[in-house]
Amino acid sequence: MNETVVKQALGTGVVIEAVQSMTGAESIAPDHMGRGRLPASGYIPKFQKIDWNTRQEVEQLLYCQAALLDSKAWENFIDLFSHDGIYWMPSNSSQTDWSREPSIFAEDKLLMEVRMGRVQHPNAWSQAALWETNHVVGNICIESVTDDTIEVFSKFQMMELRRDHVRHFAGTYRHSLVKEANIWKIKLQRVDLTNAQGAFDYVIQAWV
Amino acid sequence: MENQLDALHPSVTHQSTGVSARRVEQRLKSQKGSAPLFFHYLSTFASSFDQWDSVQTVNFPNGHGILKAYMGLRPTDPDTVEYENILKGAYGSEKAEEYLSRSIHHVLIYPYLSVQSPLQQLRCLRPIAPNKTVSEIWHFRLKGAPEAIYQRALWYYNLVNSPATMINADDLENWTKGQLGLQSKGGEWVSFHRNYGQDTEKNGVLYSNNGTSEVVMRSQFKAWANYLTPAFKAA
Numbered sequence: 001m002n003e004t005v006v007k008q009a010l011g012t013g014v015v016i017e018a019v020q021s022m023t024g025a026e027s028i029a030p031d032h033m034g035r036g037r038l039p040a041s042g043y044i045p046k047f048q049k050i051d052w053n054t055r056q057e058v059e060q061l062l063y064c065q066a067a068l069l070d071s072k073a074w075e076n077f078i079d080l081f082s083h084d085g086i087y088w089m090p091s092n093s094s095q096t097d098w099s100r101e102p103s104i105f106a107e108d109k110l111l112m113e114v115r116m117g118r119v120q121h122p123n124a125w126s127q128a129a130l131w132e133t134n135h136v137v138g139n140i141c142i143e144s145v146t147d148d149t150i151e152v153f154s155k156f157q158m159m160e161l162r163r164d165h166v167r168h169f170a171g172t173y174r175h176s177l178v179k180e181a182n183i184w185k186i187k188l189q190r191v192d193l194t195n196a197q198g199a200f201d202y203v204i205q206a207w208v
Numbered sequence: 209m210e211n212q213l214d215a216l217h218p219s220v221t222h223q224s225t226g227v228s229a230r231r232v233e234q235r236l237k238s239q240k241g242s243a244p245l246f247f248h249y250l251s252t253f254a255s256s257f258d259q260w261d262s263v264q265t266v267n268f269p270n271g272h273g274i275l276k277a278y279m280g281l282r283p284t285d286p287d288t289v290e291y292e293n294i295l296k297g298a299y300g301s302e303k304a305e306e307y308l309s310r311s312i313h314h315v316l317i318y319p320y321l322s323v324q325s326p327l328q329q330l331r332c333l334r335p336i337a338p339n340k341t342v343s344e345i346w347h348f349r350l351k352g353a354p355e356a357i358y359q360r361a362l363w364y365y366n367l368v369n370s371p372a373t374m375i376n377a378d379d380l381e382n383w384t385k386g387q388l389g390l391q392s393k394g395g396e397w398v399s400f401h402r403n404y405g406q407d408t409e410k411n412g413v414l415y416s417n418n419g420t421s422e423v424v425m426r427s428q429f430k431a432w433a434n435y436l437t438p439a440f441k442a443a
Contacts, residue, residue, distance in 0.1 A: 110236070114225070114229045118229075118374050121223070121227060125378045126380070202384075
């Protein structure tokens with residue numbers, strides 16, 4: 001095939017101007033897929049300047065809670081809550097009412113007591129398999145402080161070993177603290193699990 | 209799926225939660241005169257074998273079946289009465305009574321669907337592989353029913369069926385062990401002989417005389433064998 005035949009076969013090319021060179025889909029219609037731009041989602045904490053003593057007190061409470069969970073010190077864990085305290089893990093981070101929407105956990109102190117009694121029972125079969133957890137809490141951000149209330153946002157990572165399998169859970173804690181008999185207690189612990197919507201290989205047995 | 213109609217396992221498998229819930233329920237009753245209904249959902253799991261024997265299973269051909277009611281889910285509190293009146297208004301007294309008096313705990317549509325109509329729960333087991341199954345659980349809001357009736361469904365879901373359930377956790381552990389056992393070189397047979405020959409048959413339907421009869425498993429595995437046989441023959 002000589003050069004002339006090739007030139008004839010190719011003809012003259014076109015030049016695509018830069019402004020038109022978006023992806024093909026964009027050049028047809030910006031939102032032809034019916035998907036709008038995703039808005040920012042999730043909870044963004046309100047950063048405040050907080051005095052060092054308060055900060056230290058709150059940090060110690062959070063670290064203590066993590067240690068109690070890892071040690072399976074359930075009674076002490078429940079004692080961290082106020083008399084009307086709630087532990088809530090919604091199934092979706094857009095939920096706002098612990099008592100009226102489907103949750104992963106929605107427990108007052110009485111239900112916490114049922115759970116504790118259950119995991120401690122010698123015939124709780126799910127407890128026969130060895131399991132351990134390791135919690136790390138960080139990114140602590142105290143959002144508001146009054147004389148008897150504190151709102152605090154934090155992040156957690158939890159590694160769980162069950163038999164020979166490792167699972168990884170992570171998410172956001174939002175603790176609402178109240179002062180009860182001069183001690184900070186948890187009135188509401190909201191746990192937004194990043195893997196809340198994932199399929200679990202096994203159910204969660206204890207508070208995260 | 210055998211689990212859904214099996215009246216023998218709850219007081220063994222769910223003993224830990226049943227006992228723990230009963231302790232709190234009884235304390236509340238003695239302190240305040242009553243306890244929220246959802247403690248009862250949990251505490252009835254730890255009923256005695258004699259009590260479980262009084263519950264009946266109805267086993268249809270092809271593995272389908274019913275575990276009849278035992279939780280006493282037709283109380284006479286104002287919410288239930290209101291709901292029953294709405295139902296009567298919508299369908300007439302006779303139909304409403306027919307719907308309300310159906311004695312059902314679980315209805316099993318073999319081999320994958322379990323309907324718990326009194327508490328508006330639906331369980332769907334989706335097989336992924338021989339050693340992997342997804343358990344999907346739904347709960348429903350009844351159109352036009354009082355909010356309190358939805359709350360009942362919601363709390364049953366939260367406590368019994370959520371991904372942090374205090375009930376299903378022990379079922380799952382036992383199934384896992386069963387699976388591990390069957391994968392090992394142990395016994396190749398699982399016996400389902402309990403009350404064999406002691407059930408009542410009427411027009412191809414088997415009614416248990418004892419709630420804990422393993423007629424449930426026999427009926428389901430008979431159906432399963434029927435499904436598998438043509439495949440084996442073809443191979």
